[in-house]
Amino acid sequence: MRQRHLKALLRWLSIVGFLCLWQLVVWWFEPSMLPSPPEVFTRLLAQWDSGELPQQLWVTVLRVLGSFFSAILLGAFLGIAMGHLPWLDSLLDGVVTIALNIPALVVIILCFIWFGLNELSVISAVVINKAPSMIVIFREGARAIDFKLLEVARVFGLPWWRSFFQVYLPQLYPYFLAATRSGLALVWKIVLVVELLGCSDGVGFQLGVFFQYFDITGILAYTSAFVLLILSIEVLLIRPWEKSVMRWRG
Helix, strand or coil: CHHHHHHHHHHHHHHHHHHHHHHHHHHHCCCCCCCCHHHHHHHHHHHHHHCHHHHHHHHHHHHHHHHHHHHHHHHHHHHHHHHHCHHHHHHHHHHHHHHHHCCHHHHHHHHHHHHCCCHHHHHHHHHHHHHHHHHHHHHHHHHCCCHHHHHHHHHCCCCHHHHHHHHHHHHHHHHHHHHHHHHHHHHHHHHHHHHHHHCCCCHHHHHHHHHHCCCHHHHHHHHHHHHHHHHHHHHHHHHHHHHHHCHHHC
16 A cells, blocks of 8 residues: 555656656746746636637547557457467568558558548558557467466366456456557557648647647647546556456466
């Protein structure tokens, strides 16, 4: 309990330290080039009260969730299959390696050319960019499965579905968590780039508008709102899920 409180305290201290450093930089450099934390927070509240920020944020969140779940489902399916089927791994390994090294911007532009400026382009661009790394994560997880545990479960007469959910899946949970964290960290960034380049709404589009007017305060206000949202997902959803599914490790 004491160690948990210490970790929480250190997290808060790191955030406070970052804000203090930010304020010091503002005092040291030209304020017009970097607004202070209070100015950004005031702008964030004003945008929220106007209704513009919630509307744009909701549009982007829907795109992030749609892209993320599509990428993780595809990554889990192909990655686990490649981990268990050597012939499939040999067949697709080269394709996955190529996909990992194609610049995200190239994929985004091609999707806009192929599918037009629509939601299909947004989802496709993000999935093509992120799914390969998830495939690699799940492939390594499938390769690390201890089949001796499944054999023990079979000897003790466990039904196949209990063996799957209580023996097989728990061994993949660390890889699901890794894919979830890395996926969310990258997917929302790609979505913002896609919105900036080819959408007429969303946080990325609004950041482009602020850029045209050199509105640094607006850029940081929208960025802060989205970062706070992602951190909330981490604290309220991912960490409790991690504690729940990893209890078997003690």
